Amino acid sequence: MSVRRGADPGTEGIRSARDDVGPIPRKNVGPVAWFDIRKRGLGQFAFSLNRLTGLGLVFYLYLHLAVLSTLFRGQEAWDDFLGIATTKAFLLLDVLLVFGLLAHGLNGLRLALIGSGRGIDHQKALYRSCQVIGTILLLGAALHILGGD
Amino acid sequence: MSAETQTTRRIRVFRYKRGDDEHRYDEFDVPVSERSTALDALRWIQLRQDPTLALRHSCFHASCGTCGVRVNGREGLGCVTALSDVSGDTVTIEPLANLPVLNDVVSDVTPFMERFPEPHPYIRKSEFISEADTPDDVDAYGRFEDCIECGICLSACPVAATDDTYFGPAALAYAQRMLEEARGADREALLDWADSEHGAWRCHASFECTEACPSDVRPAQRIMLLRKELGNRKKEVSS
Numbered sequence: 001m002s003v004r005r006g007a008d009p010g011t012e013g014i015r016s017a018r019d020d021v022g023p024i025p026r027k028n029v030g031p032v033a034w035f036d037i038r039k040r041g042l043g044q045f046a047f048s049l050n051r052l053t054g055l056g057l058v059f060y061l062y063l064h065l066a067v068l069s070t071l072f073r074g075q076e077a078w079d080d081f082l083g084i085a086t087t088k089a090f091l092l093l094d095v096l097l098v099f100g101l102l103a104h105g106l107n108g109l110r111l112a113l114i115g116s117g118r119g120i121d122h123q124k125a126l127y128r129s130c131q132v133i134g135t136i137l138l139l140g141a142a143l144h145i146l147g148g149d
Numbered sequence: 150m151s152a153e154t155q156t157t158r159r160i161r162v163f164r165y166k167r168g169d170d171e172h173r174y175d176e177f178d179v180p181v182s183e184r185s186t187a188l189d190a191l192r193w194i195q196l197r198q199d200p201t202l203a204l205r206h207s208c209f210h211a212s213c214g215t216c217g218v219r220v221n222g223r224e225g226l227g228c229v230t231a232l233s234d235v236s237g238d239t240v241t242i243e244p245l246a247n248l249p250v251l252n253d254v255v256s257d258v259t260p261f262m263e264r265f266p267e268p269h270p271y272i273r274k275s276e277f278i279s280e281a282d283t284p285d286d287v288d289a290y291g292r293f294e295d296c297i298e299c300g301i302c303l304s305a306c307p308v309a310a311t312d313d314t315y316f317g318p319a320a321l322a323y324a325q326r327m328l329e330e331a332r333g334a335d336r337e338a339l340l341d342w343a344d345s346e347h348g349a350w351r352c353h354a355s356f357e358c359t360e361a362c363p364s365d366v367r368p369a370q371r372i373m374l375l376r377k378e379l380g381n382r383k384k385e386v387s388s
């Protein structure tokens with residue numbers, strides 16, 4: 001038995017079939033489809049949140065590097081930044097960051113588990129468990145961040 | 150259909166004919182009962198309102214897989230999608246997403262079928278040789294015999310929505326079923342196929358294919374098992 005290597009849908013066969021017939025209906029334009037959870041299940045919600053938090057964490061990484069670069073501008077610039085960073089509004093962003101880390105990290109663990117063949121039939125229960133654990137950890141982190149002196 | 154249970158629903162239908170610059174939606178008021186399906190409505194429109202409406206169906210009982218459409222944005226087989234289960238004043242019926250439109254609500258399934266690895270025969274060898282052994286664990290094999298190749302999983306998949314080169318849930322699930330059935334399948338070739346950049350690793354485990362599948366094939370679960378198999382093979386190679 002052979003496997004058709006040419007089954008790659010990017011090959012000419014599929015392109016020609018598509019071009020000769022009609023338009024391809026999409027639910028949304030481009031990556032917007034990743035975030036459309038209307039009429040979709042828990043898995044799509046997890047997928048969307050994972051993408052959203054992933055993008056947010058990448059954005060944070062660059063923001064973090066930009067903020068650290070204020071060190072190059074001396075003690076005064078750094079102290080000015082710390083003055084902003086310790087305001088309640090800024091600390092709320094830290095809580096948001098922890099939410100992103102927990103949502104992405106815990107779902108990543110779930111995906112690693114089911115991707116290695118464990119708990120596949122319980123993927124929804126696994127996600128619910130992640131939500132519960134994440135909520136408890138987030139509450140703890142928020143109390144720690146916002147409740148400090 | 151008894152007269153006293155009839156109501157009227159507004160059905161909004163996707164229209165596209167070859168040569169049209171773009172698609173449009175036509176609306177029809179259709180008499181329906183509690184048991185009316187999306188396919189019933191489309192057939193009523195074709196018979197009573199607009200004979201140019203193209204639709205595809207065959208069996209009327211969810212076994213042929215030809216009448217897959219989206220009803221108010223949700224994939225389903227038109228023949229078993231009861232309009233009474235669909236909320237809203239207007240019911241919108243569209244062709245499957247992520248496949249080219251052939252004519253009105255009829256999708257061209259060629260790109261869907263071309264995704265499958267060969268051999269992908271219409272009748273599998275094990276189904277017509279009398280001496281074929283029954284697998285030890287029939288349940289483990291039964292699900293993939295249930296795939297009716299309707300294309301609904303591909304329409305529901307968020308990865309296929311942005312990547313036309315992704316093999317998609319049905320083809321990958323088919324490969325997994327072939328791997329489980331030890332009847333001469335070339336396991337290495339199948340695993341090589343599934344291991345490509347368009348294969349099992351492209352899935353992002355949203356499980357929408359499993360949610361949408363009208364035949365309980367559970368393609369997402371099978372893709373995860375395929376990944377496990379690929380992971381085991383990599384471990385064997387590295388050790």
